Amino acid sequence: MATQTIEVNEVASAMRGSHAGGTDRLRVAVEGERAVAGGAAVKARASGLNFFYGGTQALKGLDMEIRDRQVTALIGPSGCGKSTFLRCFNRMHDLTPHTRYEGSIHLYPDDIDLIAKDVDPIEVRMRIGMVFQKPNPFPKTIFENVAYGLRVRGMRSKALIEEEVEKALRDAAIWDEVKDRLNDSGLSLSGGQQQRLCIARALATNPEMLLFDEPTSALDPIATARIEELITALRERVTVLIVTHNMQQAARVSDYTAFMYLGELIEFDVTSRLFTNPGRKATEDYITGRYG
Amino acid sequence: MTANSQSPAPLRRSIRRRRVRDRLIEALLLAAGLVAVFTTLAIVWILVVEALPFFEHVPLRDFLTDTMWTPLFAEPRYGILPLVAGTLVTTFVALAVAIPAGTTIAIYLSEFASHRLRETVKPALEMLGAVPTIVYGYFALVMVTPFLQKLIPGLPGFNMLSAGLVIGVMIVPYVASVSEDAMRAVPNYMREGSYAMGATRLQTAMRVVMPGALSGIAAAYILGISRAVGETMVVAVAAGLQPNLTWNPTESAATITAFIVQVSLGDLPHDSIGYQSIFAAGLVLLIVTLAFNIAGFALTRRFREAY
Numbered sequence: 001m002a003t004q005t006i007e008v009n010e011v012a013s014a015m016r017g018s019h020a021g022g023t024d025r026l027r028v029a030v031e032g033e034r035a036v037a038g039g040a041a042v043k044a045r046a047s048g049l050n051f052f053y054g055g056t057q058a059l060k061g062l063d064m065e066i067r068d069r070q071v072t073a074l075i076g077p078s079g080c081g082k083s084t085f086l087r088c089f090n091r092m093h094d095l096t097p098h099t100r101y102e103g104s105i106h107l108y109p110d111d112i113d114l115i116a117k118d119v120d121p122i123e124v125r126m127r128i129g130m131v132f133q134k135p136n137p138f139p140k141t142i143f144e145n146v147a148y149g150l151r152v153r154g155m156r157s158k159a160l161i162e163e164e165v166e167k168a169l170r171d172a173a174i175w176d177e178v179k180d181r182l183n184d185s186g187l188s189l190s191g192g193q194q195q196r197l198c199i200a201r202a203l204a205t206n207p208e209m210l211l212f213d214e215p216t217s218a219l220d221p222i223a224t225a226r227i228e229e230l231i232t233a234l235r236e237r238v239t240v241l242i243v244t245h246n247m248q249q250a251a252r253v254s255d256y257t258a259f260m261y262l263g264e265l266i267e268f269d270v271t272s273r274l275f276t277n278p279g280r281k282a283t284e285d286y287i288t289g290r291y292g
Numbered sequence: 293m294t295a296n297s298q299s300p301a302p303l304r305r306s307i308r309r310r311r312v313r314d315r316l317i318e319a320l321l322l323a324a325g326l327v328a329v330f331t332t333l334a335i336v337w338i339l340v341v342e343a344l345p346f347f348e349h350v351p352l353r354d355f356l357t358d359t360m361w362t363p364l365f366a367e368p369r370y371g372i373l374p375l376v377a378g379t380l381v382t383t384f385v386a387l388a389v390a391i392p393a394g395t396t397i398a399i400y401l402s403e404f405a406s407h408r409l410r411e412t413v414k415p416a417l418e419m420l421g422a423v424p425t426i427v428y429g430y431f432a433l434v435m436v437t438p439f440l441q442k443l444i445p446g447l448p449g450f451n452m453l454s455a456g457l458v459i460g461v462m463i464v465p466y467v468a469s470v471s472e473d474a475m476r477a478v479p480n481y482m483r484e485g486s487y488a489m490g491a492t493r494l495q496t497a498m499r500v501v502m503p504g505a506l507s508g509i510a511a512a513y514i515l516g517i518s519r520a521v522g523e524t525m526v527v528a529v530a531a532g533l534q535p536n537l538t539w540n541p542t543e544s545a546a547t548i549t550a551f552i553v554q555v556s557l558g559d560l561p562h563d564s565i566g567y568q569s570i571f572a573a574g575l576v577l578l579i580v581t582l583a584f585n586i587a588g589f590a591l592t593r594r595f596r597e598a599y
Contacts, residue, residue: 090488092484092487092488095483095484095487097406097407122490122491122492123490125487125488125489125490126490129488129489130488132481132484132485132488134481136481136482136484136485137485138482138485138486138500138504138597139482139503139504139597139598140503140597148486148489148491148499149489149490151499152486152489152490152491152492152495152499153490187598198485201485201489202488202489205489205490
């Protein structure tokens, strides 16, 4: 463990050096396979990411890598920009007027820049799914909720849609609860079931990456536990980026954790290391509950 | 006893005072609400009471099946069908304009237009609804009809098509404005859910926003229908005043409302059948509007997707 930490810091200082005019903040990018136990390939890389709401800068020079088929958690106090960061990945900010991205978020293996002007946000959202804080199933049947993404993509074959819907509901660990009531409204489900329905909806279109924006903050502890289990299992097939207010949750479900504060990335590391041996005072203060 | 606690007696007095005031205001609000209910009941009551003597002279069967409406002729006939047909034809022509146009405008304003554009267009649109209907009537007669006559040779100077089209334009603002309010009331997290699935704006509007707003949109349509059925000046001016049993909008015909205004302006004695006939016609008008309302609500309940 100790050697790995040193390596991370070495990489960090190397990175810092490579950024001409870099501020004194620590820019951490865990490079390649070196620092990471059983390291996975890079799925996405944010470089020099700035984000503005009108004249307000909400993200300040973020550099970070998201590992393929790993769970990466974003933690930090309210207003630190973690949700803003998350929503850059599927271009949700494009729906709000007077917002602006700078820098890049490259998605691999094909290396497209998700926030480039000439990249269609629809294409981005077709590849990267999202689950919201408040479960937001459509006021349609359970079946139609999951079929939505397929229909939007123009899939017509009833048999194929049925097959994909069942598969997605199974993957979201909700099939057994809803298989006899697929024609009931999605809103007739409990909060935790609604959230798993939303996960099924997102999974139905086989996204490469799933964004979770505090997915359990509106749920009770039992429903939360089920969602966490599900997220852990999803890692097998999809890259997960999750914003959470709950540090225990980050510790339980994630492989990597990023700590953000005031729009900056303060520290990024393997979860176990960030929580047991944080490299920065601010991170330590936050995870020990001294503020936030 | 701590310093800031009150003795119970003044406390209770204060509570009692507030309770009395609450009850007073509640009674006032109830009275205000009942004004609308009683007015409606009174209108129905008067229509029924005044129409009853009419039906003593005219058998209900003749009223509903006779194909001629000539209450003012020497040999009067009292078949309501020509008037109902005139009303339905102008209404359907109007809806054929107002529903597609109003819905399209509402979708655009709610889902596509920028905030600034919406805030400019909507008041302008609502101003269309403030134009007096008599102006629309003459607009139909002297502008729309001559134009239509160029497209449809042999179109009479008074015709239901022109009147219906102009009524349609007239009710577009109602349909658009109320529909837009309903669509904007659909919570944003629904839209976000749809966009996050890779849906386009149009897909989001048609598959999530419209179904979610359906009850409000249906209310807009029903409001539009009621306005079209009840519209008087435009049809009186532009559609002609001859009752004529036809379903062809290029012909001239009278509607229920046009007949009522025509008779009310005359000098018929109060106890004549001609005078009573306007109450019978009014009753039919009320029933037609009510039928549209009930049908609308039934359809809404069947198809809406409540969020």
